[in-house]
Amino acid sequence: MSAISHHIPDAMLTAYAAGTLPHAFSVVVASHVSLCLQCRAALEAHQSVGGAILESREKVAVSSSLKSDLLAQLDAPFRPEPVYERSGVYPGPVIEALKGRAPKWKSLGMGVRQDIISAGDEGSVRLLYIPPGQAVPDHSHNGLELTLVLQGSFSDETGKFGVGDLEIANEDLEHTPTADEGEPCICLAATDAPLKFRAFMPRLLQPLFQI
Incomplete structure (x- = not known):
């Protein structure tokens, strides 16, 4: 994989670390972080700062039953969360969003395919498959669109984006x-x-x- 040159803005990393980023965007950010050492280090720095802020805050009174309520939960049945690992070109966060299944491609025409992973009021996240040389129809945006390249590359008016690169529109x-020549371009895209x-x-x- 070539060097990643398009990264997550600092403000978006801060929101992700704080847990305030919408789910669709969080899937893309988590996937990019799993591929990018630079953004992973930046995220860890944000998380460390957040932890230090919490430790420095004044103590808050809690209910007298809090301890007993927590201890009572130890007797509740424990169901371990499944651990999703990278599969092929798909990072662990994508496999987690897919709940372990393979992509279910649906045709959009001209060889372009998509799999809508999730969609709701806050936005949607999907996988896109674009054959070499094929273009996505010209468009602008009503909000924010994040596009992470998982395989191949694409180019547009702002430059070229390869594996691990994140375009923010x-x-x-x-x-x-437009997908570049070579192997098909597979992207993870989120919009609000x-x-x-x-x-x-x-x-x-x-x-x-x-x-």
Whole structure:
């Protein structure tokens, strides 16, 4: 894998460390951190600062029953959380979001496929499969879009993005991401609002594809 050159902004790492980042974006950030030593080190620094702040805060009174309530939970049945590891091009956080299953690809046309991992009021996260040389229709954004490359690469008006690179697109960016030659481009993409397509056909099919 070539060197990662597009990273997570510091403010987004701070929100992720604090647990305030929406779920869809958290899946992408966690996946990037699993691939990027630089952002992993930065995240650990944020977590250390957060821990120090908690330790320095004044003590807070708790109920007299708190200790007994905690001890009572020791008798509750214990169900260990499954541990998801990397599988192929998919990092552990992606496998966790998929709940251990393989991607279920659905065609978007022109060889492009997607698997919607989750979708809700706060946003959606999906896998995209783009054949070499194929472009995603020209679009802008109603909100924020994070795109993490898991295999291959793509290029648009802002540059080239390879494995591990994270593109962050906001309302100011209109672009036409195109998979580069070579192996198919597989991306993990998260949005907090529907995209804005310029062409009529993508706009017509947008509710069906939930993009």
